[in-house]
Amino acid sequence: MSDTNADSLLARRIAEAAGKLLLTLRDSGMFSGKALGDAGDQIANAMILRALAQERPGEAVLSEESADCSDRLNCSRVWIVDPLDGTREYSEGRDDWAVHIALAIDGQPAVGAVALPEMGITLATDTPPALPRTNDPVRMVVSRTRPAPEAVAIAEQTGAELVPMGSAGAKAMAVVRGEADIYLHSGGQYEWDSCAPIAVARAAGLHVSRIDGSPMVYNMAEVWLPDLLICRKEAAPALLASVRDFAQGAR
């Protein structure tokens, strides 16, 4: 087994365990609304940090729910974690939320696990799924609350169906699982929102990039990584051209 595969299996184990914790917390009925989301963020983060400290002592971690430390910029291996992606949806009792555990190596999204606890599944780079058939009409997943204007325009032009969904991980895994064909986001996100989903999508053989076609690069000083495109490789050139046309039209 390669070292990276051991890291993938660890990412999967931790994402699954954190997902179970989050389900238990919600089922307890102890918290609701924003208090539930806050408790979920904190409890999942604490568990994930302890697990990483135990299994990979001394390695750098960048988490949505922890203070950032610039020491990570000197590290080749950095765990990039979103303990609860789709906090809003989790606190609303919906099923579109996820746990993200990724390992960036030299800025590349090398390892990732995305747990979808309500569905009882975890997708990870140790066993990336085969690509399913495309949908007809084409389905584009977009943020429920902040759909990318580019995605809305492209759907209108091409007759694609827009599928609003919470959580970057849930949307990316919808493409990996064949429930959707395209995930196009713009306007804002951070490294933890996309690192694990991008690692899994890339391992599954999908196209992954920024919406200008440049690569997704992680463990940067500035963790703002505001846009992404995940789709079939053969669909990428036309989608990137449409995004360019949209940007030119907006000028």
Ligand SMILES: Nc1ncnc2c1ncn2[C@@H]1O[C@H](COP(=O)(O)O)[C@@H](OP(=O)(O)O)[C@H]1O
């Ligand atoms: N414009 C924006 N600015 C900052 N973060 C954004 C954003 N749009 C989406 N996100 C983040 O990306 C994740 C998925 O969002 P969405 O469901 O809207 O697609 C959410 O992460 P969290 O739930 O971890 O905060 C959300 O906060």
Ligand SMILES: [Mg+2]
């Ligand atoms: Mg997130």
